[in-house]
Amino acid sequence: KAGVTQTPRYLIKTRGQQVTLSCSPISGHRSVSWYQQTPGQGLQFLFEYFSETQRNKGNFPGRFSGRQFSNSRSEMNVSTLELGDSALYLCASSLVQGLGTDTQYFGPGTRLTVL
Amino acid sequence: AQSVAQPEDQVNVAEGNPLTVKCTYSVSGNPYLFWYVQYPNRGLQFLLKYITGDNLVKGSYGFEAEFNKSQTSFHLKKPSALVSDSALYFCAVRDKGGTASKLTFGTGTRLQVTL
Numbered sequence: 001k002a003g004v005t006q007t008p009r010y011l012i013k014t015r016g017q018q019v020t021l022s023c024s025p026i027s028g029h030r031s032v033s034w035y036q037q038t039p040g041q042g043l044q045f046l047f048e049y050f051s052e053t054q055r056n057k058g059n060f061p062g063r064f065s066g067r068q069f070s071n072s073r074s075e076m077n078v079s080t081l082e083l084g085d086s087a088l089y090l091c092a093s094s095l096v097q098g099l100g101t102d103t104q105y106f107g108p109g110t111r112l113t114v115l
Numbered sequence: 116a117q118s119v120a121q122p123e124d125q126v127n128v129a130e131g132n133p134l135t136v137k138c139t140y141s142v143s144g145n146p147y148l149f150w151y152v153q154y155p156n157r158g159l160q161f162l163l164k165y166i167t168g169d170n171l172v173k174g175s176y177g178f179e180a181e182f183n184k185s186q187t188s189f190h191l192k193k194p195s196a197l198v199s200d201s202a203l204y205f206c207a208v209r210d211k212g213g214t215a216s217k218l219t220f221g222t223g224t225r226l227q228v229t230l
Contacts (some may be wrong), residue, residue: 004158031216033216042220042223043205043220043223045217045219050216056216056217058217090159094216099216100147100166100209101147101166103149103161103164104149104161104218105161106151106160106161107158108156108157109157109158111156
């Protein structure tokens, strides 16, 4: 079974631009979560989607948004990019939402650099 | 609020020696605990999880972890380290009573295995 895929793998943008990242979960997985990884802040939860609805949101500004499609694929969008948004953005999928025992499987990430 | 502490930024061990990567947690109820490994320029790879039952959990690549409720710890162990085990290791927790899938991660421990 194919793993979680994320596109693109690398992005370079300039301040003020916006960016869209894509995530395709493992086949059959319906929950998608997004995390931001930076050297200073570590791994931080952005948001979670299940059945095309945002179920949980981390402590990030409204510039960070996402959506999920009927096939469980998800996108996240960052508008008005800031230098501090440079990070590795990780997508994780799991079978269902809110089941504590469920394992999240991560994709390879998208490395975003903001200049 | 749930939290995880990984007290060591780096652990150095010689190949063939046993290794331990430490993790302590804090949750309001009973925890679900996870270990992930990250290789350079890669996403997080699931190693093992503790849900309930035996305190010793066996996972991938010869890794195991010991859950200790009284010490609120979940240390990762391997009897004989390999150079290829060198990577960044993350401990994560999810509150059993919660409804979110999100994981709260520690800051990571870099494992360096030398010949």
